Amino acid sequence: MKMNSRRGIHLLMADDDCDDCVLAKGAFKDAQIDGEMHFVGDGKELLEYLQHQEACTSGDDTLPDLILLDLNMPRKDGREALAEVKSDSRLKTIPVVILSTAKEEQDVEFCRKAGAVDFIEKPVMFEEWIEIFRLLIDRFVLNRNAG
Numbered sequence: 001m002k003m004n005s006r007r008g009i010h011l012l013m014a015d016d017d018c019d020d021c022v023l024a025k026g027a028f029k030d031a032q033i034d035g036e037m038h039f040v041g042d043g044k045e046l047l048e049y050l051q052h053q054e055a056c057t058s059g060d061d062t063l064p065d066l067i068l069l070d071l072n073m074p075r076k077d078g079r080e081a082l083a084e085v086k087s088d089s090r091l092k093t094i095p096v097v098i099l100s101t102a103k104e105e106q107d108v109e110f111c112r113k114a115g116a117v118d119f120i121e122k123p124v125m126f127e128e129w130i131e132i133f134r135l136l137i138d139r140f141v142l143n144r145n146a147g
Helices: 018-030 043-055 078-087 105-114 126-146
Strands: 009-014 035-040 066-069 096-100 118-121
Touching: 009 018, 009 043, 018 035, 018 126, 035 043, 043 066, 043 078, 066 078, 066 126, 078 096, 078 105, 096 105, 096 126, 105 118, 118 126
Parallel strands: 009 035, 009 066, 066 096, 096 118
Antiparallel strands: none
C-alpha cells in the first residue's frame, strides 16, 4: 500500500498497553504500509508530540496522517486528548480513530460528537489488526490525500 508522497504514511497511536502497541507495530509492518508509526503512552504525551511536530515545521509534513487513540489512559485520557486535538485549528483536520476495549454507548456518542471519525473495538486476533490498518489507511488517509 503506497502513498503518493515522498514521506509515506505517518500514523500516531496513543495507548498505554504495551502489548497492544507491539501488536499494532507488527500489524502495520505486515500490512505492508509505506510509512512509519509512532507511539505515545497517554493523552499528555500525544499532545506534547503533536505540539513538538507543529513547532518543527512550517507545513503539515511532520503531522500524522491518522491518530489512533485509546480512551482509558493515565494522566490524560483519550476523551480529553480528543477534545484538545479537535479544538486546535492546525490539528483538527487530522482524522482520529478511537481504538479501545471500552465500547460503552456513551463513549461512542461522546467521541463522535467530539470529532472522532470512527470508533473501533480493539481486535483480539493479529490478522484483525492487519485488516483494520488496511481499512483505516484506505478510508482515512489515501482517500483523504487523493481528494
